[in-house]
Structures are given as structure tokens and as C-alpha cells.
Amino acid sequence: MIERESLRKADIPVSLLLAGFGGWLVWSASRMPWVVEEFGVTKQWYLSPGLMPAVVGILIILCSTRVLAHALGEGAHRGLGRFLLSRFAALPTSRLAWRVLGLWVLIGIYVFGLIRHMDYHVATAVFALAFMLVFTDWSRVRRGRMVVAILLVAILLPVSLGYLFEQQLGVPLP
Amino acid sequence: MHFGTFFEATLGMFTFERLLVLFGATSLGIIFGAMPGLTATLGVALLSTLTMNLQTDIAMIALIGVYVGAIYGGSHASILLGIPGTAAAAATALDGYSLARQGRAGETIATATVASALGTLIGLFAILLLVPVLTELALQFTSVEFFLLAIFGILICGTLTSPDMPVKGWIAGLLGLSIAMVGIETIQSYHRFTFGLPELTGGIDIVPVILGGFALPAVIRNLRRPPDGVPTAVKISRVFVNWTTLWRQKMLIGRSGLIGVYIGIIPGVGEDVAAWSSYAAAKRSAGTDGSFGRGDIRGVIAPEVANNSCIGGAIIPVLTLAVPGSPPAAMLLGAMWLHGVRPGPMLAVENPEFIAQITAILGVACFAMAAMGLLLARVSVRVLQLPPAMLNAAVIVLAVLGSWALGLNIFNVYLMFMFGVLVYFLEEMGYPVAPMVIGLILGNMADVSLRRALLVSEGSLLPLVTRPIALILVLLIVFALVARTRFLRMLTAPISRALRRKTT
Numbered sequence: 001m002i003e004r005e006s007l008r009k010a011d012i013p014v015s016l017l018l019a020g021f022g023g024w025l026v027w028s029a030s031r032m033p034w035v036v037e038e039f040g041v042t043k044q045w046y047l048s049p050g051l052m053p054a055v056v057g058i059l060i061i062l063c064s065t066r067v068l069a070h071a072l073g074e075g076a077h078r079g080l081g082r083f084l085l086s087r088f089a090a091l092p093t094s095r096l097a098w099r100v101l102g103l104w105v106l107i108g109i110y111v112f113g114l115i116r117h118m119d120y121h122v123a124t125a126v127f128a129l130a131f132m133l134v135f136t137d138w139s140r141v142r143r144g145r146m147v148v149a150i151l152l153v154a155i156l157l158p159v160s161l162g163y164l165f166e167q168q169l170g171v172p173l174p
Numbered sequence: 175m176h177f178g179t180f181f182e183a184t185l186g187m188f189t190f191e192r193l194l195v196l197f198g199a200t201s202l203g204i205i206f207g208a209m210p211g212l213t214a215t216l217g218v219a220l221l222s223t224l225t226m227n228l229q230t231d232i233a234m235i236a237l238i239g240v241y242v243g244a245i246y247g248g249s250h251a252s253i254l255l256g257i258p259g260t261a262a263a264a265a266t267a268l269d270g271y272s273l274a275r276q277g278r279a280g281e282t283i284a285t286a287t288v289a290s291a292l293g294t295l296i297g298l299f300a301i302l303l304l305v306p307v308l309t310e311l312a313l314q315f316t317s318v319e320f321f322l323l324a325i326f327g328i329l330i331c332g333t334l335t336s337p338d339m340p341v342k343g344w345i346a347g348l349l350g351l352s353i354a355m356v357g358i359e360t361i362q363s364y365h366r367f368t369f370g371l372p373e374l375t376g377g378i379d380i381v382p383v384i385l386g387g388f389a390l391p392a393v394i395r396n397l398r399r400p401p402d403g404v405p406t407a408v409k410i411s412r413v414f415v416n417w418t419t420l421w422r423q424k425m426l427i428g429r430s431g432l433i434g435v436y437i438g439i440i441p442g443v444g445e446d447v448a449a450w451s452s453y454a455a456a457k458r459s460a461g462t463d464g465s466f467g468r469g470d471i472r473g474v475i476a477p478e479v480a481n482n483s484c485i486g487g488a489i490i491p492v493l494t495l496a497v498p499g500s501p502p503a504a505m506l507l508g509a510m511w512l513h514g515v516r517p518g519p520m521l522a523v524e525n526p527e528f529i530a531q532i533t534a535i536l537g538v539a540c541f542a543m544a545a546m547g548l549l550l551a552r553v554s555v556r557v558l559q560l561p562p563a564m565l566n567a568a569v570i571v572l573a574v575l576g577s578w579a580l581g582l583n584i585f586n587v588y589l590m591f592m593f594g595v596l597v598y599f600l601e602e603m604g605y606p607v608a609p610m611v612i613g614l615i616l617g618n619m620a621d622v623s624l625r626r627a628l629l630v631s632e633g634s635l636l637p638l639v640t641r642p643i644a645l646i647l648v649l650l651i652v653f654a655l656v657a658r659t660r661f662l663r664m665l666t667a668p669i670s671r672a673l674r675r676k677t678t
Binding site: 059060064096099103110111115128137149153157169173 | 224225226227228337338339341342344345348349351352355359361362364366367390393394397398399400561562563564566567568570571572574575578579582584587588590591594595601602603604620621624625628629632633
């Protein structure tokens, strides 16, 4: 969790987003059938598929408003614009942000790109290799040995899991 | 459940295949639990997809084995490295690591192991005693009670697990409810929030949500900063159990066990809360001698008993009400559904041997955990010497395969990734994932029960307050809403002060 002062400032846009989501739920629920006449039988509002989404949407709006009110009460709205701009401006130079983005991008490429477009073993080996090469802390290891270990793991991981899932558990691979 | 059925089921556990699976799963759980960032929930979730095509009894043995092992395994890293392997072992690190650095690593590990085993046994006895009682109670539940129970479960989980404001926990639970509404709804077969995608007509399954919500954010948090260095474990000279100490702390063990069971029964709260609650209670009753946090063995016994007795406590509502008592129990519940078992009040009628079997597995798992825990004491933390990038790459690959294995549908893998992103973002903003999981699991029950209850009462909400059990649940819901408010703290301050005076 991010630190408190930043958290309160972030609570304002996040709670507005969540309230918007709650509003969308209520709007979607309003478009679902509420009173239906079928085969001479009237199905009442309390059987409507929109009941639960409406209730949940309203509760999300109420709870998000509470979060927003709390953030405003702590003065988080003061300097919010400046805070958001400074955070966005700091992103390109933030090592943490690039590392997190890099992790998600690499996992995303594996999930959305590699698995569907090449053999599972090759896709997993490529992903594991790239992942370990990029995120190993090279300052604390012997490079030669680590590279060999990474290559071995990158090959053995898909082979062993593939064998376990296909041969032993009867689950075809993607 | 008759005790005779339980003993029969226990004897049935002693086949080569079952013992092999149990000891193997428990060992895997111990190693998993020893690794910081990897939770018991994730271990159970990964194994639930691995065991999907196996027989139900073998699958349950594997899942309970890894559950028990993982909850206990966190103590190894806590004691030998000062780094909790799981949140449930965080309290153990305070005194356990101090004791280890005083040259008592072996004794502390052994004490933690026996304490965990005793805690698991207390949880087992709680199941034997309370499941029949709760089943009788649950058979009187109507749709009104089930709806209120679902709401209470979500709210209390949100209240107790939120690291920031309780209302953020409630929002997380409501988000879980909204995810549960995706698909063809049960009463009128209306397509809700499917956006025309055939993959969503069956709804969103719990497995990709849990794998995405627990695995991916854990990997990101483990790797987003370069590691400080390879942790150095305290050396263990001799592993031995100090039975005298354990006998002297028998009252502490009993109280911690009861705290763990009680916390476990509360929906969605889990073993970490049980451990901390028990630690705090032990510290309070120890008075002002100041030994806690500096190497007091009671600071190891109390949380370890509680976090393992919580397992039994968490399984009780799973079996009797189909409501999970903790996030790993939520995954266990999901696995039961995958195997066609319907937990709930009718389980005792439709499948009474299943309850006895689960209890027997827990009992034998307790001894497997004790044996493998002592054997693996020197080995488990070596896993932490492996480069984090290697371990975490394996976790991602397993999470992807686990999501795929469910239905052989790549869409589940995409869902896993998307929930991973969502949960990571929400957790950074102080919204906990546990209530979301509880909301997803209980969402259908809440939706259908609400509409059925209103159908019977012709739209009236009076049954919420006229039925006695419903009224109690309404009061519990009110308690869940005000539990962490300043108003309630003000109201209970005089009682808390009086209790503190009694113990010092």
C-alpha cells in the first residue's frame, strides 16, 4: 500500500472512478426486465435480474462517497492537481515504475502473445529466459554460473510441467 | 457425524497412495509457506487445478496437506531468517528470530512445530464438536438467513482485513459481488454483463480470480525492488522438543487454540488475524515483564497454535454453510465444487462420509506436518537462497497453466491476468483482496437468496427482523459495520481499561 499522504490524494480519483462504476451498475440494472408478463403470470420487481446489480451499485456509490468524504475531510483535495502532475512527471525517471511496468508487460506478452502463437514449451522457455535474465540481480551473482542455471531452468520448467500436466494429470497444454 | 465414522475414515487414510500424497503435499506446503510472498491461498489454488482430474479423496488429501503445511511453513522463515514466510507467521518472527539468535533455533523450531500440531488437533476437535451443531442450525436456515449470512461474511471480512478504512474492505466485497453477477442468472436465465461474449455466459470462475489476485501481485511485489541480498539463515545445532515448556504453557495453548477456532469461523478473516490476536492476548496476559518481542517462547507458541487451529475453524463454515472461513478455505471450497461436492447444510445428509473424511485428513495431516516440519527444518529456508526471479517465473508459469487447466479455455488465462492487474492496483490503494474473493464466492448465494426471500414474503422485508436467526444476523451485520468505528471504541473503552487492570 502506498504511503498515507499519497493514498488520501489518490483516494479522490479512485473513489470517483468506483462511484462511476456503481452508477454504471445501477444504469445497467435499470435496463434489465423489472416487471415481466409471461404466459399470463406477472413476475414482480423482486424477481428481476436487475435487483442485485442495483443494490450493489447503490452500495458502491454510497461507500465510495464515504471514502471521498474522508479524503476531502483530511484536506487531500488541496494541491491535488499539483500532486498528480508531479507524480506523472516523475514516472519516466522512476526506476520502480519502470520495473513494475516491465514486469506487467513481460507477463502480458507471455499471456496474450506467446502462448497462443507458438508451441507451449517454446513460449514458456522464451518467457522464463527473458524474465530471469531481466530481473536477476546480476550484481550479487557469478554471471557464468547464473546464465547456465537460467538456461537450464528455462528449458526444464516447461518440459517438466508439460510432462506433469499432459502425461500424469491428463491436461492438454495450451 | 459419528465418531465411529471419523475413526473409520482415519484408518482409511493409512494406504500407501494416500500417505504418499499427504506427505508430499505437506512438504510442498511447508516449502511454499517458507517463501515470502507466496501464500497458503496461492498454494491451495495452484494445487486445486493440478488435482482437478484426480479422484476427489486424493485431491482433498493434497489440498488439505498443502494448506496445513503452508500455514505452518511460514514459521521456518520467521524463526531462522526473521522474515515471515506467510502473513500468518509474522507474529512468530518477533520472538522466534530473537530466540534463534540466542542459539535456541532448534528448540524454537521444534516448539513451533509441536505447537502447530497441537493447534491443528484443536481445530480438528472443533470440527468434530461444532459441525453437527452448526449443521442442525443451518438446516433451519431459509433464504433470508442465507442472504444475511452472505452479507455478514462480506462485511466482517472487509472490516477485519482492510489495512486502511473498513469501508474500503466493504467496497472490495461489493466488487466481488458485482463480479459474481456476470453470466446467466439463475432465476430467469437472463444474460447479465456478458457483453455478447460466449465465454462469460457461464460466469467468472473463482480459480482465475484467485490465481490472478494472489499470484501476480505477489510476484510484482517480490520483484519490483532489487533484493537487499541473499538472506542468511541462523544455524540450527540440534532440533529438540522442550516438553516441559510446552506442558507449562498448556493454558496458553488451550486459549490460543480457541482464539484460532473462533477467528477461523468468522468468514474470510483467516490465519494471520488469528495469529496476531493470539499473540496480543498472550502478551497482555504476560503482564509488564517486557519479555515479549525479545525472545519469549510464549510469543512463538501462541501464534503458531492459533494459526493452525484456525484451519479447522475455517473449514467448519465451509462444510456446514458453504461459506469460507479464510482465503485458503475459500479455495478449498472452490475445489470441492470442482469435484462435484456440494458443501452446506445438506452435506451431512447427502454425503456424511465426506465430512468424516475431511476431518480424518486434517488429523493425519497434523502428524505429517510435524514429521516433515522437523525433517525439513534445515532444508526449507535453503529455497530462499534461490534467485527470486527463478522462483517467481515458476509461479507465473504455474498460475497460467492452472488457469488454463480449468476448462482448457485461454479466456481464463486472460481473466487471470486482468484480475492480477486490478487486484495489484486496488491493493496499492488500500483495498484488500480477501473480501473480493468472499464476495465472488457468496455472490450467487446472496443474489438468489434475496430474490427467493422476497418472493416468499411478497416483497416485504419484515422477515429480516421477525425471524430470530435473521435478527441475530442483522445485529451481527450492524456489529460488522461499527466494529472499527471510534464510536464503538469509545463505548468499549471502559471495559478494555478494566480488563487491562485485571491482567497487569
